[in-house]
Amino acid sequence: MTKRADKPITLADVARRAGTSTAVVSYVINNGPRPVAAATRERVLAAAAELRYRPNRIARALRSRTTGVVGLVLPDASNPYFGALARHIEQALEKRDRLTLVGNAGYSADRQRHLTERFLAAQVDGLVIVAADGGGDVAAQAQAAGVPAVYVHHGHPGGHAQVVAADNQAAVHEAIGHLRRHGHRSLAFLTGPSDEGPVGVRRAAWAAAVTGDPDAVLLRCDYSRGAADALTRHLVAEGAMPRALITATDEHAIGVLSGAWACGLPVPDRLALISLDGTPESAHTAPALSVTEQPLRAMAEQAVELLFGDISAALAAHAPLVVRRSCGCAA
Amino acid sequence: MTKRADKPITLADVARRAGTSTAVVSYVINNGPRPVAAATRERVLAAAAELRYRPNRIARALRSRTTGVVGLVLPDASNPYFGALARHIEQALEKRDRLTLVGNAGYSADRQRHLTERFLAAQVDGLVIVAADGGGDVAAQAQAAGVPAVYVHHGHPGGHAQVVAADNQAAVHEAIGHLRRHGHRSLAFLTGPSDEGPVGVRRAAWAAAVTGDPDAVLLRCDYSRGAADALTRHLVAEGAMPRALITATDEHAIGVLSGAWACGLPVPDRLALISLDGTPESAHTAPALSVTEQPLRAMAEQAVELLFGDISAALAAHAPLVVRRSCGCAA
DNA sequence: CACGACTATCTAATCGATTAGATGGCAGGA
DNA sequence: TCCTGCCATCTAATCGATTAGATAGTCGTG
Numbered sequence: 001m002t003k004r005a006d007k008p009i010t011l012a013d014v015a016r017r018a019g020t021s022t023a024v025v026s027y028v029i030n031n032g033p034r035p036v037a038a039a040t041r042e043r044v045l046a047a048a049a050e051l052r053y054r055p056n057r058i059a060r061a062l063r064s065r066t067t068g069v070v071g072l073v074l075p076d077a078s079n080p081y082f083g084a085l086a087r088h089i090e091q092a093l094e095k096r097d098r099l100t101l102v103g104n105a106g107y108s109a110d111r112q113r114h115l116t117e118r119f120l121a122a123q124v125d126g127l128v129i130v131a132a133d134g135g136g137d138v139a140a141q142a143q144a145a146g147v148p149a150v151y152v153h154h155g156h157p158g159g160h161a162q163v164v165a166a167d168n169q170a171a172v173h174e175a176i177g178h179l180r181r182h183g184h185r186s187l188a189f190l191t192g193p194s195d196e197g198p199v200g201v202r203r204a205a206w207a208a209a210v211t212g213d214p215d216a217v218l219l220r221c222d223y224s225r226g227a228a229d230a231l232t233r234h235l236v237a238e239g240a241m242p243r244a245l246i247t248a249t250d251e252h253a254i255g256v257l258s259g260a261w262a263c264g265l266p267v268p269d270r271l272a273l274i275s276l277d278g279t280p281e282s283a284h285t286a287p288a289l290s291v292t293e294q295p296l297r298a299m300a301e302q303a304v305e306l307l308f309g310d311i312s313a314a315l316a317a318h319a320p321l322v323v324r325r326s327c328g329c330a331a
Numbered sequence: 332m333t334k335r336a337d338k339p340i341t342l343a344d345v346a347r348r349a350g351t352s353t354a355v356v357s358y359v360i361n362n363g364p365r366p367v368a369a370a371t372r373e374r375v376l377a378a379a380a381e382l383r384y385r386p387n388r389i390a391r392a393l394r395s396r397t398t399g400v401v402g403l404v405l406p407d408a409s410n411p412y413f414g415a416l417a418r419h420i421e422q423a424l425e426k427r428d429r430l431t432l433v434g435n436a437g438y439s440a441d442r443q444r445h446l447t448e449r450f451l452a453a454q455v456d457g458l459v460i461v462a463a464d465g466g467g468d469v470a471a472q473a474q475a476a477g478v479p480a481v482y483v484h485h486g487h488p489g490g491h492a493q494v495v496a497a498d499n500q501a502a503v504h505e506a507i508g509h510l511r512r513h514g515h516r517s518l519a520f521l522t523g524p525s526d527e528g529p530v531g532v533r534r535a536a537w538a539a540a541v542t543g544d545p546d547a548v549l550l551r552c553d554y555s556r557g558a559a560d561a562l563t564r565h566l567v568a569e570g571a572m573p574r575a576l577i578t579a580t581d582e583h584a585i586g587v588l589s590g591a592w593a594c595g596l597p598v599p600d601r602l603a604l605i606s607l608d609g610t611p612e613s614a615h616t617a618p619a620l621s622v623t624e625q626p627l628r629a630m631a632e633q634a635v636e637l638l639f640g641d642i643s644a645a646l647a648a649h650a651p652l653v654v655r656r657s658c659g660c661a662a
Numbered sequence: 663c664a665c666g667a668c669t670a671t672c673t674a675a676t677c678g679a680t681t682a683g684a685t686g687g688c689a690g691g692a
Numbered sequence: 693t694c695c696t697g698c699c700a701t702c703t704a705a706t707c708g709a710t711t712a713g714a715t716a717g718t719c720g721t722g
Contacts, residue, residue, distance in 0.1 A: 099453060146339070365701090391679055667720090668717100668720105675710100682706105
């Protein structure tokens, strides 16, 4: 990266121009902590404007020990669920005048730890962690350094950091209830390879609700459209495709839709489908997905409030059932 | 945000523990600029490890005038195209040991400018700008402050910042050629409300290729699935739906697919479709979209290389045609 | 007219890491 | 033995903003 050419304007430059000390300039810029005479204030403001002075937040951060920057650890921003969540978190932080440092940790505990370490070195004021299955307790790592941290979407079992998540159990019950009202008695469930995190909660809620049903099938594949697509084609070819399915994520649901289309399996006529994420994606698939909609915005806002200590505990937000076409309801 | 409780370990603490001056500790931590005796180096390293010393990058930044942080200005991270691009950019920066500050400017020139201002105050070492239609020339704003900046996806007309974009014109030609080989003579084009940026290039390339064809229809709607969905339903209801369509973005294509499904219009039989983005989304729609695939990763890497001065000009990257189902080709 | 009580400003220490210049010690050559 | 060089290390200035403590003016009152 090319070196910056001209030296930037400093507080001292403005002070010189306005004929005051650096202290009064600082008082003017920050409206305090001491008052400044109106006339002087004018001169300072004018000088700052003329020189196009821009306060150096790094210097301020060094002195005040707070950077106004919050770190956001994500699994993968290109997954629309996490992308949307990230966007809402960034917005909630922006509203509080904080900047957001992001990092994608993928699904690796190591990279998660490494990223957190770098954020801590950068002196972030706080950390929002969107954890994937099986990471370490990075919030503890941050808290050991005196930096507040909260989890969103997925907490660390045994850790004592706050966690913001939707009420997944209620969501699953709504989905199951709805499909049963459509007359389905046997409900399959498609989830990821492990049972950690909110996805595990979802699976457990399903399992509890279908105990006693010998036909209740548990399917698993990676969290990707491609994997769900392939699995669907395979099941259809084997004649083993269930008639009603709940998917743990939209990625799964979209992959199933794609596989079903490729096999000529009509949805919802031959396959009723409800997904448990409800990202904005789900409204415009073919057919449109019925979902329980994770309140991403509310979750993001709660996480930030928690981080700032504005609230002391997160409420499990309700994930309402949004009925569209894939469950079998009419348009 | 709660204040941090215990005072952090500083270089001076390590020096005291190791029985040396702060200078040697610094030399050890940074491997230079002066050599340190092996025995001393050991002692310093040991002391640092015992105290769990973590260098304060803010202090380092103040002194060295470089923060190791790059700002990334996005329109909207929850749009999967931008989300995926953001992810690749973050990764390319990470590879060079830089942290990424993100901000979503929406589609507002004002918020774009505001965000840039904040990034500059935070002393970013550089700026990667993914601009939406109609923003101001924020790269110029950065360069005036001596901070290098590059545009990705969309440059600013008249600005003299570097721009990384795919070869959209070639992509459009490939798409048109492919649909013509399917026997379509009349090709419609769906784009956004304005003709700025790469989308404008795409539209212009289409317009040039279909001059003389009185049936070539230009359609416009907002960059959202919902808008494209609604437009499609409307056109089908009016009997005005074209038989072959190129969409400027995947968002448009997905909306069209969704609308077509809802109207019972079969794709590709009654509507052949090619989209010009080719995000990962497009592989798992129903039916799978044929696209010209924007080389997001290559674009992200070029942008970062450009920012660091590793290359002096961007090559318009090729956006290959990926044939799937929506154009009418068989699986 | 002088003194306390303010008000408006200035001076200078501070945050933590970097690094040029100063210093001390030891080896080898004259 | 003394000097030159070199190596390892130390001292202290520096980056830019913040802010407590010191210092000038100003006003009112006894």
